[in-house]
Amino acid sequence: MTQTVATIRHNAPRPGLLAAAVRAVMSWQRRHSARVSLARLDAHMLRDIGLSAADAHDECSKPFWRD
Secondary structure, eight states, rough: OOOOOOHHHHHHHHHHHHHHHHHHHHHHHHHHHHHHHHHHHHHHHHHHHHOOOOHHHHHSSSOTTOO
């Protein structure tokens, strides 16, 4: 079975799609890093930034892909 050039071009990966995937992964990494840092804060530090231990726990319990 042969494909036309138009079909091949249509199925080719788009540069914008790759850039969007890279941005998503970078965002996930930043989010994960921030949550790890938040999890390391003690109660005094959490109060300094206006969070309770429950707030921090809720945020740290989210999966990396959830904002």
